[in-house]
Amino acid sequence: MAAMKPRTGDGPMEVTKEGRGYVMRVPLEGGGRLVVELNATEVKELGDKLIAAVP
Numbered sequence: 001m002a003a004m005k006p007r008t009g010d011g012p013m014e015v016t017k018e019g020r021g022y023v024m025r026v027p028l029e030g031g032g033r034l035v036v037e038l039n040a041t042e043v044k045e046l047g048d049k050l051i052a053a054v055p
Contacts, residue, residue: 011025011027011033012027013025013026013027015043018037020039021037021038021039021040022037022038022039022040022043023035023036023037023038024036024037024038
C-alpha cells in the first residue's frame with residue numbers, strides 16, 4: 001500500500017517574473033495549484049479582462 005502524502009504547494013495566488021515570461025500560480029479548491037506561463041502581452045490582456053469583469 002502506498003503512503004499517502006499531504007498535498008503541498010497550496011498557498012496564495014501569485015505571479016512572478018521568470019526569464020522573459022510570467023508564471024501565475026492559482027490555488028485550486030480541491031487542493032493543488034494551477035500554474036500558467038504567460039508572456040507580457042497575455043498578462044496585459046488578462047489584467048484588462050479581469051478589471052472589466054469586476055463592477
